[in-house]
Every structure is written in structure tokens, then in C-alpha cells.
Amino acid sequence: AQTVTQSQPEMSVQEAETVTLSCTYDTSENNYYLFWYKQPPSRQMILVIRQEAYKQQNATENRFSVNFQKAAKSFSLKISDSQLGDTAMYFCASVYYGGSQGNLIFGKGTKLSVKP
């Protein structure tokens, strides 16, 4: 069974600074994907960044980047130049598509507050 753990229930950061959100996971599978989703107060789930487990290179999307440590099963999210609009719940998630379906397994989330 896959599990995802986010050990930081809440974090805060000053606008324009950098913050790192932690995530660890556990899986016995080799073919899986990892994601960070953002949920602002509007409650819409927005994909921030994704990482294929077979790729060694860390994924980046503009101000968002990950530090993927496969052996340690760690998948942290770094947000650079934080903006007020980054205030949201952030969920780390994993999925295994070994069969015809894949269910996202979510961590419990980290509530990020960006302060002006």
C-alpha cells in the first residue's frame, strides 16, 4: 500500500522569500508519479508540479521546483519568490498506474500562509 506523509501542518513565509514543504512517501512499486497540488480558499484543486519516478532530474515549473530523492522516498516542494497568491493548502500525492486505474494517495496537507 502507498502512503504519503506531510509532517508540517502549517507554515508561513514572508512575501518574496523561499519556503520548502516536506513530503515523504512509501511504495513498493517502481512505476509511479508524484505530484504537488495546491488548494486555495476557492477549494479548486490545482496541479502545481509533477515528477515521474523514473526521471532523475528534478521537475521545475517557474517558481516551483522539487527535490526528489528516490532512495530516501522524499519529495519536497520549494517555492521561490513567494507571492500572496501562493497562500493555500498544499497536498503531496502519489499514484501508481500499474493496472488500468490509478488512485491518488494524498498526504494530509500543509497550510501555507504568505505574509506581506
Add this chain to the structure above:
Amino acid sequence: DTAVSQTPKYLVTQMGNDKSIKCEQNLGHDTMYWYKQDSKKFLKIMFSYNNKELIINETVPNRFSPKSPDKAHLNLHINSLELGDSAVYFCASSQVRIAGAGEQYFGPGTRLTVT
């Protein structure tokens, strides 16, 4: 152009009632899902549905029944609603069969309140 839509966005009803939430995706995806987000924001899979094959999460009460009239729709019907069913329900879709595809696209969620 809404990719995954859900109706209604808000639903308030009394215990014991039966209600349905509708979901439609226009992305041409082959797999659809229902997730439940509880009051502590924890998201958990309820069902996934791929090419007429339904995978039921064993922890979901049989009062919940997904129905898929076609590949673009996956509706959720709930019988005999209970207070504990109050939550936000998210529909999602993905294209599993394309190599490299992994992300799921979420609908806006339906906040269900049972009184």
C-alpha cells in the same frame, strides 16, 4: 471551457434523503474518480471508473453508488444521507493509457451539508 464540471457546487439536505452529484469531463479522458475531502481537509479516493470497470474502495458504504452513463460522465448517488456524509466531494479525470500521463484534473468540488 470547463474541463471537469460538477453540479451542484453546494448541496444542503436533511438526514435520510437521497441525493445525486453529477460530473462531466470534456477532456476525452478514459478514467474518472470520486474523492471525499473531510472537515480536516483530508482527501481520500472513493471510486475510480475506467472503461466500464468500477473499482470500489472497500471503506465506502454501499449507500454510495457511482453511475457512469458514458465515458464523459460519472455521477455519484447517495442514499439515506447521514450527518457524517457532510464533506466536499471532488470528481477528477485522467488519461491513464497515454504513456507519461499521470495528473488528474479536478472539478470544482461539491460541498454537501447534511442537517
